[in-house]
Amino acid sequence: xxxxxxxxxxxxxxxxxxxxxxxxxxxxxxxxxxxxxxxxxxxxxxxxxxxxxxxxxxxxxxxxxxxxxxxxxxxxxxxxxxxxxxxxxxxxxxxxxxxxxxxxxxxxxxxxxxxxxxxxxxxxxxxxxxxxxxxxxxxxxxxxxxxxxxxxxxxxxxxxxxxxxxxxxxxxxxxxxxxxxxxxxxxxxxxxxxxxxxxxxxxxxxxxxxxxxxxxxxxxxxxxxxxxxxxxxxxxxxxxxxxxxxxxxxxxxxxxxxxxxxxxxxxxxxxxxxxxxxxxxxxxxxxxxxxxxxxxxxxxxxxxxxxxxxxxxxxxxxxxxxxxxxxxxxxxxxxxxxxxxxxxxxxxxxxxxxxxxxxxxxxxxxxxxxxxxxxxxxxxxxxxxxxxxxxxxxxxxxxxxxxxxxxxxxxxxxxxxxxxxxxxxxxxxxxxxxxxxxxxxxxxxxxxxxxxxxxxxxxxxxxxxxxxxxxxxxxxxxxxxxxxxxxxxxxxxxxxxxxxxxxxxxxxxxxxxxxxxxxxxxxxxxxxxxxxxxxxxxxxxxxxxxxxxxxxxxxxxxxxxxxxxxxxxxxxxxxxxxxxxxxxxxxxxxxxxxxxxxxxxxxxxxxxxxxxxxxxxxxxxxxxxxxxxxxxxxxxxxxxxxxxxxxxxxxxxxxxxxxxxxxxxxxxxxxxxxxxxxxxxxxxxxxxxxxxxxxxxxxxxxxxxxxxxxxxxxxxxxx
Amino acid sequence: xxxxxxxxxxxxxxxxxxxxxxxxxxxxxxxxxxxxxxxxxxxxxxxxxxxxxxxxxxxxxxxxxxxxxxxxxxxxxxxxxxxxxxxxxxxxxxxxxxxxxxxxxxxxxxxxxxxxxxxxxxxxxxxxxxxxxxxxxxxxxxxxxxxxxxxx
Numbered sequence: 001x002x003x004x005x006x007x008x009x010x011x012x013x014x015x016x017x018x019x020x021x022x023x024x025x026x027x028x029x030x031x032x033x034x035x036x037x038x039x040x041x042x043x044x045x046x047x048x049x050x051x052x053x054x055x056x057x058x059x060x061x062x063x064x065x066x067x068x069x070x071x072x073x074x075x076x077x078x079x080x081x082x083x084x085x086x087x088x089x090x091x092x093x094x095x096x097x098x099x100x101x102x103x104x105x106x107x108x109x110x111x112x113x114x115x116x117x118x119x120x121x122x123x124x125x126x127x128x129x130x131x132x133x134x135x136x137x138x139x140x141x142x143x144x145x146x147x148x149x150x151x152x153x154x155x156x157x158x159x160x161x162x163x164x165x166x167x168x169x170x171x172x173x174x175x176x177x178x179x180x181x182x183x184x185x186x187x188x189x190x191x192x193x194x195x196x197x198x199x200x201x202x203x204x205x206x207x208x209x210x211x212x213x214x215x216x217x218x219x220x221x222x223x224x225x226x227x228x229x230x231x232x233x234x235x236x237x238x239x240x241x242x243x244x245x246x247x248x249x250x251x252x253x254x255x256x257x258x259x260x261x262x263x264x265x266x267x268x269x270x271x272x273x274x275x276x277x278x279x280x281x282x283x284x285x286x287x288x289x290x291x292x293x294x295x296x297x298x299x300x301x302x303x304x305x306x307x308x309x310x311x312x313x314x315x316x317x318x319x320x321x322x323x324x325x326x327x328x329x330x331x332x333x334x335x336x337x338x339x340x341x342x343x344x345x346x347x348x349x350x351x352x353x354x355x356x357x358x359x360x361x362x363x364x365x366x367x368x369x370x371x372x373x374x375x376x377x378x379x380x381x382x383x384x385x386x387x388x389x390x391x392x393x394x395x396x397x398x399x400x401x402x403x404x405x406x407x408x409x410x411x412x413x414x415x416x417x418x419x420x421x422x423x424x425x426x427x428x429x430x431x432x433x434x435x436x437x438x439x440x441x442x443x444x445x446x447x448x449x450x451x452x453x454x455x456x457x458x459x460x461x462x463x464x465x466x467x468x469x470x471x472x473x474x475x476x477x478x479x480x481x482x483x484x485x486x487x488x489x490x491x492x493x494x495x496x497x498x499x500x501x502x503x504x505x506x507x508x509x510x511x512x513x514x515x516x517x518x519x520x521x522x523x524x525x526x527x528x529x530x531x532x533x534x535x536x537x538x539x540x541x542x543x544x545x546x547x548x549x550x551x552x553x554x555x556x557x558x559x560x561x562x563x564x565x566x567x568x569x570x571x572x573x574x575x576x577x578x579x580x581x582x583x584x585x586x587x588x589x590x591x592x593x594x595x596x597x598x599x600x601x602x603x604x605x606x607x608x609x610x611x612x613x614x615x616x617x618x619x620x621x622x623x624x625x626x627x628x629x630x631x632x633x634x635x636x637x638x639x640x641x642x643x644x645x646x647x648x649x650x651x652x653x654x655x656x657x658x659x660x661x662x663x664x665x666x667x668x669x670x671x672x673x674x675x676x677x678x679x680x681x682x683x684x685x686x687x688x689x690x691x692x693x694x695x696x697x698x699x700x701x702x703x704x705x706x707x708x709x710x711x712x713x714x715x716x717x718x719x
Numbered sequence: 720x721x722x723x724x725x726x727x728x729x730x731x732x733x734x735x736x737x738x739x740x741x742x743x744x745x746x747x748x749x750x751x752x753x754x755x756x757x758x759x760x761x762x763x764x765x766x767x768x769x770x771x772x773x774x775x776x777x778x779x780x781x782x783x784x785x786x787x788x789x790x791x792x793x794x795x796x797x798x799x800x801x802x803x804x805x806x807x808x809x810x811x812x813x814x815x816x817x818x819x820x821x822x823x824x825x826x827x828x829x830x831x832x833x834x835x836x837x838x839x840x841x842x843x844x845x846x847x848x849x850x851x852x853x854x855x856x857x858x859x860x861x862x863x864x865x866x867x868x869x870x871x
Contacts, residue, residue: 074817074854208818209809210801211754211794218753268748270740342758342819342853391819392853423759623855646763654857655848
């Protein structure tokens with residue numbers, strides 16, 4: 001059994017206390033609903049708990065402490081992870097209190113928020129953690145009562161013998177914690193779940209709604225200095241720096257030039273913002289300095305390049321296209337995008353000789369530690385990483401650039417440092433969603449059946465811009481998927497639902513074009529292709545045909561697909577991050593104008609652990625997918641984005657969202673991921689509905705900057 | 720540097736800062752009131768919303784020298800125990816995803832409902848449209864404001 005040591009717990013309290021900028025005040029969120037519960041402070045509980053495993057400790061008072069190891073950025077894993085542990089424990093949820101665990105590779109295997117992978121990875125582990133503790137509590141009670149454990153039952157934190165309450169968990173904790181944990185435990189039958197599948201409130205809700213210090217930007221430490229950094233345009237390096245005006249700003253103590261960056265240092269943030277704008281930095285090219293018109297040229301060239309990498313090839317594509325009754329070709333393009341979480345990048349670092357203390361918002365604490373170890377040339381075990389709550393991430397916080405610069409400054413200054421990025425730094429600072437252009441081609445026979453399919457993706461620092469084994473691969477006799485990558489000085493990184501965030505839109509729009517050309521209903525086209533993949537698969541199939549069919553049929557059903565002539569609909573379905581989501585967008589005409597009113601989203605993500613959280617993941621994913629498809633653009637001039645803040649970098653707002661009607665398919669699978677899968681289908685559903693309503697096909701994002709879109713004057717309403 | 724006396728959440732505070740310092744940074748860096756968030760710095764997102772007297776105002780572009788004796792309320796001072804009707808509604812509806820924008824959303828909503836206790840959905844949307852939420856909790860924000868109006 002892995003144990004939390006007393007020392008670790010004290011360290012945790014110390015850090016939590018100081019991170020909060022003052023006294024760490026325990027808050028039992030459950031007390032809102034149950035005023036009769038006597039509330040101990042967190043310190044009181046933590047000082048007397050017995051540890052069962054890395055996730056779970058219980059105090060003799062019956063208070064249950066659950067540690068959530070994964071970074072919390074709004075996916076609400078900090079509520080859903082503990083729900084799973086508490087479920088198998090048969091805990092009284094009102095006595096559960098939850099803490100964010102620090103990075104600890106001995107205790108936890110995957111302290112990462114990315115790839116919608118937390119719940120799929122941890123589901124069994126969390127269940128075992130709760131079930132093991134329950135097993136030990138029951139064993140201790142059985143020994144005390146001198147009855148077989150099989151005669152005991154548990155419910156709501158209490159142990160019963162033949163229906164009579166004998167002990168609370170608290171009374172058995174001391175005995176139970178001395179027993180050896182079994183290797184195997186019996187897990188509950190899902191039909192007996194009492195906590196999983198219920199609308200449990202966010203365990204950090206109260207702290208969020210009262211403005212408590214939770215986020216990286218809220219970290220203030222004794223002796224800490226603040227830093228802001230001026231970073232170079234892409235493809236440029238520093239030629240000269242004149243810091244005299246910056247240093248003259250009251251409250252600025254230092255200006256430090258390091259690794260092509262210029263940092264301004266001081267006690268508080270505002271003087272640094274002023275000083276940063278007064279830095280006179282001259283840059284010179286250091287590689288290729290690109291502008292958006294360069295990208296347009298590059299896309300054109302590479303779409304016709306002979307040097308594409310073949311990602312998948314089935315059948316005889318050349319012959320299929322030669323024999324086709326009809327060939328359709330279409331190109332789709334998206335811009336770079338900044339992740340722009342509401343909390344800009346920031347991190348706290350304190351380098352003390354060969355040791356380092358890191359605190360802040362990161363999706364990958366282990367990467368933060370490894371890159372720090374590499375930079376400082378010290379062992380990883382000398383580095384601690386505390387996780388704050390993340391004010392959003394969307395993939396930007398998978399990187400560690402914003403960590404190591406804080407580490408480097410702390411080392412140079414020999415002081416604790418917090419680096420804060422301004423919004424402009426955050427938007428212009430890189431690691432974007434790559435810009436991509438796709439060319440799709442379909443060969444149809446005289447019945448309108450797709451006998452050949454070609455996709456070539458050209459991405460700028462996109463890696464593989466295709467998902468060669470996704471649908472429709474496996475359902476088309478002759479298929480060719482190719483990728484070409486252009487290496488650029490503009491940095492890119494995973495952006496929520498990497499690649500598929502745009503590929504799904506392009507592919508699902510193109511399939512709509514295929515349906516139209518073949519005179520088929522778009523839903524039937526997809527179902528026919530899936531039938532082909534099921535009955536006579538072409539090559540390898542990497543998706544679950546039945547689950548995909550399940551969401552398609554349910555979405556058609558829930559949206560009344562094709563049933564109402566006054567409602568113009570667009571269909572889209574996508575498989576990503578192990579889950580399946582189908583969406584239907586509804587447009588109605590009012591006074592001759594198209595109005596986007598509703599998006600129906602049907603998801604199969606396996607077992608839904610936390611229904612309110614899951615519902616919001618889907619709605620939030622739809623809003624995110626829609627906002628970036630419709631409104632957000634990023635263009636470059638001489639290595640710098642022209643959009644620098646939310647006045648020009650346009651994010652979706654409340655009045656721009658339609659109703660989102662969310663449904664889940666109960667497929668009986670274990671949880672298969674939900675942070676990302678709802679985003680990819682949205683743009684395609686909307687674009688297909690726009691086509692159905694207006695005959696305009698929008699192939700470039702953001703929609704709002706395309707003439708074919710502005711002509712139609714689409715409105716958005718909730719009801 | 721100049722000395723400013725401020726009335727924040729019913730208490731007097733004194734700070735010694737440059738007169739162009741935005742209230743946001745005085746709250747965060749000098750007074751430890753970090754519930755008011757920095758996100759854009761140009762009054763576009765609403766994460767830094769506070770009340771000046773009873774008006775919701777973005778604090779990121781509000782110079783400290785312009786405040787005088789006006790009464791400042793931050794998210795920390797909106798209620799004693801997090802039990803303002805708007806905060807209760809946010810809990811009931813379980814609004815937050817990442818939560819970073821929510822103090823600002825709550826401050827915008829609280830000032831609005833004080834002036835307009837029984838708003839229509841359209842009025843709610845017109846007001847809340849000024850606050851950005853990157854996670855996309857807009858449906859829940861809208862529902863929570865409507866819920867708060869009923870709780871009052």
